[in-house]
Amino acid sequence: MQIYLPIAEISVNIFLILGLGGGVGFLSGLFGVGGGFLITPLLIFYGIPPAVSVATAANQIVASSVSGVFAHWKRGNVDLKMGLVLLAGGIVGSTVGVWVFAWLRSLGQIDLVISLCYVIFLGIIGGMMLFEATRAIFRTRRRSGQIRRSKKHQHSFIHGLPFKMRFYRSGLYISALLPLAVGFFVGMLTALMGVGGGFVMVPAMIYLLGMPTGVVIGTSLFQIIFVTANVTFLQSVQTQTVDVALAILLLIGGVIGAQFGAQFGARLKAEHLRALLGLLVLSVCLKLLFDLVIAPSDLYSVMPGDL
Amino acid sequence: MTVSSRALLAIVALGIAPILGLGGLSKKAAADPLVVDLSNHLVAITTGFTGTNVLLFGAVEDEGDVIVTVRGPDQDMVVRKKERKVGIWVNSESARYKNVPAYYTSAANRPMDIIAPADVLLDYRIGLKNLRFVPESKLNDSDQKVYREALVRNMQSAGLFGERPAKISFLSNQLFRTDIHFPANTPTGTYTINVYLIRDGGVASVKTTPLVVSKTGVSAEVYEFAHRYSALYGIIAVIIAVVAGWIASVAFRKR
Numbered sequence: 001m002q003i004y005l006p007i008a009e010i011s012v013n014i015f016l017i018l019g020l021g022g023g024v025g026f027l028s029g030l031f032g033v034g035g036g037f038l039i040t041p042l043l044i045f046y047g048i049p050p051a052v053s054v055a056t057a058a059n060q061i062v063a064s065s066v067s068g069v070f071a072h073w074k075r076g077n078v079d080l081k082m083g084l085v086l087l088a089g090g091i092v093g094s095t096v097g098v099w100v101f102a103w104l105r106s107l108g109q110i111d112l113v114i115s116l117c118y119v120i121f122l123g124i125i126g127g128m129m130l131f132e133a134t135r136a137i138f139r140t141r142r143r144s145g146q147i148r149r150s151k152k153h154q155h156s157f158i159h160g161l162p163f164k165m166r167f168y169r170s171g172l173y174i175s176a177l178l179p180l181a182v183g184f185f186v187g188m189l190t191a192l193m194g195v196g197g198g199f200v201m202v203p204a205m206i207y208l209l210g211m212p213t214g215v216v217i218g219t220s221l222f223q224i225i226f227v228t229a230n231v232t233f234l235q236s237v238q239t240q241t242v243d244v245a246l247a248i249l250l251l252i253g254g255v256i257g258a259q260f261g262a263q264f265g266a267r268l269k270a271e272h273l274r275a276l277l278g279l280l281v282l283s284v285c286l287k288l289l290f291d292l293v294i295a296p297s298d299l300y301s302v303m304p305g306d307l
Numbered sequence: 308m309t310v311s312s313r314a315l316l317a318i319v320a321l322g323i324a325p326i327l328g329l330g331g332l333s334k335k336a337a338a339d340p341l342v343v344d345l346s347n348h349l350v351a352i353t354t355g356f357t358g359t360n361v362l363l364f365g366a367v368e369d370e371g372d373v374i375v376t377v378r379g380p381d382q383d384m385v386v387r388k389k390e391r392k393v394g395i396w397v398n399s400e401s402a403r404y405k406n407v408p409a410y411y412t413s414a415a416n417r418p419m420d421i422i423a424p425a426d427v428l429l430d431y432r433i434g435l436k437n438l439r440f441v442p443e444s445k446l447n448d449s450d451q452k453v454y455r456e457a458l459v460r461n462m463q464s465a466g467l468f469g470e471r472p473a474k475i476s477f478l479s480n481q482l483f484r485t486d487i488h489f490p491a492n493t494p495t496g497t498y499t500i501n502v503y504l505i506r507d508g509g510v511a512s513v514k515t516t517p518l519v520v521s522k523t524g525v526s527a528e529v530y531e532f533a534h535r536y537s538a539l540y541g542i543i544a545v546i547i548a549v550v551a552g553w554i555a556s557v558a559f560r561k562r
Contacts, residue, residue: 004356006529011491059544066552108398229545236541240533244544255555292395299389300457
C-alpha cells in the first residue's frame, strides 16, 4: 500500500516505512540506543530527500526520548541541573546547526556534509565499540582482571576552567563551560545529522565530565528531548522539511519494535550486543563511505533552484 | 458530415461525456479543423497518489498528422557537476537555468521528423531537443552542451521528461487518442497542453488546453499548513511526538 508523503512529496510503501521504524525500534530496544543514527541513513537509502530525512528523524527522536525518560525520571536518574546546562548549550548549538544546514543546502553541499559526518562518527563509534566489545568477550573467556575505573578526582586543565558549578546529583564541582560545550557540539550534530546524539554525549558525559554512569542515560535523554524539539521547530520554520506523516509512521513502527527488542535483548550477553551493534554501525558507515568514494553513475545532478 | 458524426458517436460510445456538447455544434463548427479535450482537466494528488494517466482525445476535420506536447510549470533548475577531491566525489561547478519546465512530454502519431521538417519543429519548440534552456551565467559552447544534456538526462531518469514521443493512435481517419502519463513525483502547477495539426510539413492548426495538477485532501492541507503556518506546524509536530512518546511509555509500563 502506497502513501503520499505531504512534505517529502513522494509516495512510499506504508509497510516498508513501518517496517523500517520497527526494525530500528527493535535495535534501539535491543541495544538501548536512540537509533537516529540508523534511521536517517536508511531513509536516505530509501530515497527520501536527505533534508527531509534529517528533520523528520529529529521529530521522531522527540517521541522515543520522551518514552524513555519517564522510567529514568522516576528512579531519580536525571541530574536536572546538569541537564539544564547541557540543554542551554544544546539549544544554541542546534540553532546554529539549523542555520548552517540551510546555508550548506543553498551551496548544494548538504548531502556531502551529512554523509561525511555520518562516515566519521559512525566509523569512530562503531570501531571503538567493536574493539572494546571484542576485548571484553575475550577477557570474560580468560576470566582475568576487571575493568579499572579511572580515578574520579584526577586533575587536568579541565579543572582550571572558570565558572565552576556544583552538580549535587552527579557529585561534581566543575566548570559550567564543559557541559555547555558538550551540549553545543551535540546540538549541532542533531541539526546536521538528525540524531539525538546520545552516542556522542554519553561517552562525553562519562569520560569528559566524569559523571556517574547511573545518571548519564536519564540526563542525556532529558536533554535530547528539548534539543530535538528545538530542531523540529526550527526546521519547520526555516526549511519546512519536517514530514509529520513520515514521523508518525516511523514512531508507530519504532514503539512496537522497541518492545520486542528489549525482550529479545535480555537474552543476549551485553558484550555480544555491543559487538553486534558495532558491526551494524560500521556497515552503515562503510555503505555511506562507498557511495562517496565510487564514481557516481551520473556526474551531474539536478535540483530545483529555489532550494 | 456522416463520417464526422459517426466519429463523434464513437467517442460517446467510449464513454466520454464532455465532447457531447461539441457533437451538437459539429455542423456549425465544421470549419474547425481540430477539436481536442482531456478526460480530466485536474490531476488530483491525494494521499494514495502513485501516478495517473490522462486521456487526450480529439478529432481532425481532414486527414493530417497530430503532435501533442505537455509542458509543466516553469522553474529554476541548478545542474551540479561532481568532481573527485581527496578521493571523494564533491559537487563543484554548477549552472543555473531559468524557466525549465518541471515536466515535459510529447506524443505523435508517427515519427516527428517524418511529419514535419526540423526547422518547423524548432520554431514551435516541439520535442525535447528543441526546448530552449537559457543558463543564467555565460557558459562556453561545450559546457553548455554538456550541462544541457545532463539536465535533460536527469529529468528523464526522474520520469519528468518523456524520453521519446509517445504514440498517438488514430481510431479512424479523424479520431485520435493518446494517454499522458503523470508519475508519482509529478510537480504541482498549471500545465499547458498544445495539440498541433500538421499538414504538408506545416502547422495547420494549434489547440491549447490547460491542465492543473494540484494536491488535494489531507496531504494538500498538511503541505499548505506546513508552509503557511510553519511555526504552528513545528509546535504541533513536537506535541504529537511528545504525546506519542508518553503513550508508548504508559503502554510499556503496564506490561
